[in-house]
Amino acid sequence: MQRVAITHVAQSSGMESKESLMDFTYRVNKEILDKAGLKRREVGCIVAGSADIFHSGLSCANAFDWDGIGAFLKEGSRAEESAFSFIYGCMRILSGRYETVLVTALVKGSENPDNDPITSFYGDPFYLRPVGVNESVVAAMQMRQYLERYGVTEEQCAKVAVKNLGNALFNPYADRKRRVSLEDVMASERVYDPLKALECAPKSDGVVAVLLASEERAKTLSKKPVWLSGYGCSMDHFHPGDRDLLKGQLPAAAQRAYKMAGIDDPGKQIDVAEVCEPYAFQELLWCEHLGFCGEGQGGRWIDSGMPLMDGALPVNPSGGVLATNPYPARGLYRIAEAALQIKEEAGEHQVGKKVRTALAHSTHGFGGQCHSVVILSA
Amino acid sequence: MAKEEHRIVKGQVMVPYEVALGKTWSMFYDFLKEEKIMGKKCPQCSRVLVPPRSFCPRCFEDMDEWVEVSQEGIVETWVYVNMPFFAQELKIPFISAQIRLDGSDTGFIHQVAGIDLTEFEKVREIVKLGGRVKAVWSREKKGNILDIAYFEPVK
């Protein structure tokens, strides 16, 4: 069977950029090609990751993306969420038809309205949108159930924000850089009760690119390629009321990825995880679903210190989505960060332990309607 | 009253965005204020692109060289637009045209006006593919594409 590797990674800062989206995209793609020593023309295929509604008011995002991602007259495509783009890029290589694929995700959150009005357009115009459902509303309702069903405390949820924003101080690409205490988080406005302002992700700018290569090509392009060893994805019901918001589809997505990667004890076999947590408590819930701790144990898990930077299974050493949230690009940021940890190129936020296997997770939609899990190995 | 079996719900979506021009496009508009049309030249393929880019999409190299192009050019193609649609900016009838400005290597999209546009048959006697047009400037410059008011046929 063909294998696929990430050979190079490039990313922009998550902070507000003064550049046009086109130039902003170009800089990062130019950088990754230079790093790999490749010309645009030499890349086999290019896949963009961008979403129309998050795309500065430009419909058919791929049209505007095309020049900046270097895709002029090249084989290519676009997926609407960047973990989708990543796996589509991998499929192109695994098919044996391409040796290299460049995957680039891009957005300028600073040009868009806030995430709450934007995500309300996920809702249908008849039932959900007219009663004010958006991603934060569903997350808050999910959090309330999480607190009540398992007795997880608000403080335990707030600790995620403290941890991730703390980690972000060591990540030069992070958007929100501010040391916050547990008291700060707890005292921040309860914007969607019980969710507090500092527990909700910002909206960020961000361009991130990864270069994928076939096994043979990867070995010539990079001294330390990072291999895709597992992938899983799963979609949930549209109406939040049709699901148990605390069960969801992440366990199914994770099981698919673990099966492919031959992982049966994720808490032990995974060395570091980059988890998509647009709301603080979701990191705890997702860690349960990923099998890092038992059902309802998310609160104890963070109390134990396991997911801290120097813990047994560091989660979001980059600062995660709470620090940097370029919405449609955030999945690929997780994947890129996981790859950097394996490559030992994460710089100041490189975790203390040796990383052989890393997990990257992406989610979007109301209460995590769709989840993707990627396992990378050295 | 018999109820309709299926119905339509009307609605509107308004999403505001504020997009950055970046350095290259900001400068392009600054040049328009001075009544100059500037393009950028690719160091590799030597093409001059108007509107300018900070990079050449084909060669994928930075373009740093500004080049002033002519305010006159050839109509590569045009269309007489006389149909209204939602949120249309220009009053109909208008002419959209692709103009190859002398000294550039790309078609520049703008409008042709300055003539009586009411009757298509008369318009096509004046506006022709391959015909020459030149820029007419707006007196007041607002930093947008209509700082060039329109292109008019050169007699």
Place this chain on the structure above:
Amino acid sequence: MAKEYRTMRNDVTLPYQWALGKTWSRFFDGLKDGRIQGTKCAGCGRVYVPARSFCPVCFTDTTQWVDVKPEGKILTWTLVREKYLGQVQEPPYVVALIQLDGSDCGFSHFIGGFDLSDAGQLKRKLKTGAKVKAVWSPVRNADIRDITCFVPVE
């Protein structure tokens, strides 16, 4: 958004006319008449509100219509304080998932009818599992806002 670098406004406004289809037209006609109707799946027996033309789990057409009670229990809720563009109403307001008696899913709607600024009252009235009932709008347009909101039943 006042920015120190050059930007352009790019406001996208688009008009829509969304088709309800047969099932949802009938559901909203019901609301206009003061009835909340669901559809029942012949396969799994679940009752869905709002009504569905097919069972979201079994993927088979639903044919049986059932009336559910205009009351039910709170599954979860949030108090919205955040203000944002194009919001459906002025905050604060409460959005909840409500399981209507006789149905097998959560129904998204507002909870109101009391002073939301009183934290004590809020906590007392908005307990998960607490009973709520629909308040009908005096003006009905055959849409989801024909129910003004749900109010706690003491």
Place this chain on the structure above:
Amino acid sequence: MGNAVAIIGTGQTKHGRRSDVCYPDLVREAVTAALEDAGITLKDIDGIVLGTMPSMMEGVSSTHFYFAEAMGSVGKPVLKVETCGSTGQSIGHCGFFWVASGMADIVLVVGSEKMSEGDGQATMTTVFDPFFQRTFAAGAPGVFTMQSMEWMYRFKIPEEKGREAAARISVSNHDNAMDNPHAHIRTRVTMEDVKNARIITYPVRLLDVCPASDGACAVIFATGEKARKICRKPAWIKGLGFRGEEFFYGESDKAIWMSATEAAAEAYRQAGIRNPLKELDVAEIYNPFTYQEMIFYECFGFCPRGEAPDYVLKGTFLKDGELPCCPSGGTLCSNPIGATGLIRLAEAALQVTGKAGARQVEGAKLALSHAMGGVDQFNGVTIVGSEL
């Protein structure tokens, strides 16, 4: 070619103004039809690919959420792929690669659009950049007219001849649509009707232009092994290509249209086709405008540059001609944009498997399908055959 992949089932809605159904139900109609055609159930599906045109065409963004149940994706992996008008081909390509990668055995691909719910031309205007070109955009007709005029001028095609050939294309597409139960527009038109129809943007008249349709299409892809097991007569994917040019209209030459030319060349290379006019048995071209269809004939190598009108006038592309084009009635008679490119692929698959009913081209073994997207920016091509 690597791993073999085949189409084992297709399904389409009745296209047209479908205000009788809500959007998810429209999608489900196509999905159900495709499953029935393949003789499998949702349980057999390993993954689902969805695509529409821009998210805001119908005012709901990221519709993979809204359609989760309608496309049968709950509990399954999904991919949402979108490339504007060429979406239909791009999602087909994604279905192909998902199966070819070995990560899935059977993948369901769904494309849809409900044009009656939004304002198509106003939405398309938002594809143009807000900095330079949107001010002058006049929806799709404006652009396609500019392109057609440039092409005729470049190759010195007399206006009368262009008009005559375009009218012939309109007449033949309308004739063909009479054989297609899914088609939106099913009325015969005469040459005189076309030439006297209301002017949209000169020289393009109403009957030169596609309708705005509601519709969905689903296509099921499988590994060669599965296909042979499940399907009596699969349609094999022989070659595919997708190309895009610069974003700004006018920056590349639309009379030559490199993206269309090179997308087809890539697909031909993979399929081993050297003389498309001789080797292809049928083509389903994305032809929202009559004049544009002729430009595609040239880009796809069906005839030399500038000679498409001659070939049209001698009947080369008629149903009984040397290379029948759009026996389904084409995009000109049904255009639910996000589905349209996939419909072309589905129609091509039906042709090479002998399942096209009244629109069947006798003995068709090798077929080209195509879609175009953006402001004349993108082109995707897929070639299917009755044999691997």
